[in-house]
Amino acid sequence: MIARFLLLAGVASASFIASTASAQDAAQPVADSAEQATARGEVIIVTARRRAETAQEVPLAISVIRGDSIEATGNFNVVKLQQLAPTLQVYTTNPRNTSVNIRGLGVPFGLTSDGFEQGVGIYVDDVYNSRVAAATFDFLDVAQVEVLRGPQGTLYGKNTTAGAINITTNQPTFDFEGRAELTVGNLNYKQAKAAISGPLSDTIAARIAVAATSRRGTIYNVTSSAGSTSRTIWAFADNCCSSRPTISA
Known part of the structure; x- marks a missing residue:
């Protein structure tokens, strides 16, 4: 009886060790594939808070459109950008009669006045375009566009009660x-x-x-x-x- 008990205990131990080893071998490829997926993942760097950081670290409602996406979809200016950025609306009949709204907030459309203050600030490399007519230009050598939704007065000052559009151009490189x-x-x-x-x-x-x-x-x-x-x-x-x-x- 004792011999039979020892034999069954040995078989059970061997089965447990074999199953544990199989589970570890099966989990190893999954971990390796997860590490490879992380290595292949592209980190999006934004400057929405006046410093370079990943988009996941920014506690803001933000949409980032890369330059290659802009070119691939034919969105060549701010007016076309609303096709890629949620809650962004741009209405225009001519440069002076243009309004940019985010989440339905901004300025009314149809009132032509160069004196109107915008509710959505447009920045190119951290330089503010005070008049929307100066912002309805075709994109030139753009790296990415960041659309920030919600009031941004703390970071960008006035005229950003509805949000801000931060346009970043390609930076100089040491490789020709x-x-x-x-x-x-x-x-x-x-x-x-x-x-x-x-x-x-x-x-x-x-x-x-x-x-x-x-x-x-x-x-x-x-x-x-x-x-x-x-x-x-x-x-x-x-x-x-x-x-x-x-x-x-």
């Missing part, structure tokens, strides 16, 4: 790079964009972006056989300088 883009359309529409970045020295880098847009008028005078005045718009942006940190022994 460049890009160019050409767009054509009806009404003789032509747009060219170019950006170049590179080092000026071992510790200083600069980036320059240029855009030019032209299009003929939309109204044709049958009496004088002439079209309305065409328009040409130039845009220029530069980021200088980015200094490389020096590590001393």
